[in-house]
Amino acid sequence: MDIDLRGLNPAPVTPFNRDGSVDYKAIQRLGSWLKSVDGVKSLTVLGHAGEGTFLSEKEQMKVIEAFVDSVNDEIPIIAGITREGTEVAAEECKNAVQAGAKAGLMYPSHGWLRFGYQKGAPQDKYRVCYEESGLPLILFQYPDVTKCTYDLETQLEIADQPGVFAMKNGVRNMKRWDTEIPVVRAERPDLQILSCHDEYLLHTMFDVDGLLVGYGNVAPELLVELIKAGKNKDYPKAREIHDKLLPVTSTVYHRGSHMEGTVALKHALVARGILEHATVRSPLLPLAEGADLEIKQALQSAGII
Numbered sequence: 001m002d003i004d005l006r007g008l009n010p011a012p013v014t015p016f017n018r019d020g021s022v023d024y025k026a027i028q029r030l031g032s033w034l035k036s037v038d039g040v041k042s043l044t045v046l047g048h049a050g051e052g053t054f055l056s057e058k059e060q061m062k063v064i065e066a067f068v069d070s071v072n073d074e075i076p077i078i079a080g081i082t083r084e085g086t087e088v089a090a091e092e093c094k095n096a097v098q099a100g101a102k103a104g105l106m107y108p109s110h111g112w113l114r115f116g117y118q119k120g121a122p123q124d125k126y127r128v129c130y131e132e133s134g135l136p137l138i139l140f141q142y143p144d145v146t147k148c149t150y151d152l153e154t155q156l157e158i159a160d161q162p163g164v165f166a167m168k169n170g171v172r173n174m175k176r177w178d179t180e181i182p183v184v185r186a187e188r189p190d191l192q193i194l195s196c197h198d199e200y201l202l203h204t205m206f207d208v209d210g211l212l213v214g215y216g217n218v219a220p221e222l223l224v225e226l227i228k229a230g231k232n233k234d235y236p237k238a239r240e241i242h243d244k245l246l247p248v249t250s251t252v253y254h255r256g257s258h259m260e261g262t263v264a265l266k267h268a269l270v271a272r273g274i275l276e277h278a279t280v281r282s283p284l285l286p287l288a289e290g291a292d293l294e295i296k297q298a299l300q301s302a303g304i305i
């Protein structure tokens, strides 16, 4: 498997027209701009930032196709795979392949968030989806506070399966991060490890191959620098970039809920001149009045615009 995600992997938003339909022209602008940033290795569409579960199946496929076109199929488009049941998720993987995706980011089944999972069930879901579709898959590690976070044994077993080549880790428990990442590295040396701790990336930057983040929509240039600093084990440089980005991180990700981050990303893309407006789909709601200005000022203070 030769998909190289060792760098920045933004998870683009899905732009909408004011009437709520998908804005394919804006996808072209967003995808081609992100691809033009040196260090961007792939785009993960239909994730949380991409409001993927708010789209119909037909729209999901068209969005994948549109992002593939936007990058001239020159970097991989990765599709969020969010369906709950294994067979329907395998169908979703096949759709993604048909639409041109080169890999899938497989979400845990929604019910596991509340009830947990039976031992072996995540492994089975990854196995069947890959066997039936041939779509290479990324292990998605959810936060420790959820019941669908994967224990170390489950991570290692999923990572050992054919087709699984990378992990997007958002465990948000630094004790687990510091103790589990070295074991995963040692036991699965080929697995590409990506952080997605958008709201406090700094701690994780010295252990990863790259980032798979919604944040990549709005500050790709500085995040590429942050990845480089982390790989060089250059803490002062990484800290400097972190501090520069902090106003942006705060106005986008230190909000009442991580979901609001998606709306904030769209405002930031308006401020960067990529989107014309920040229309989202329900159940996302507009941010409070003035948020757009705060986000614009944060981007200015970071020297991004």
Ligand SMILES: N[C@@H](CC=O)C(=O)O
Pocket (backbone or CB within 6 Å): 047, 048, 049, 169, 170, 196, 197, 198, 213, 214
């Ligand atoms: N960065 C978030 C949202 C992305 O999917 C995460 O940690 O999962």
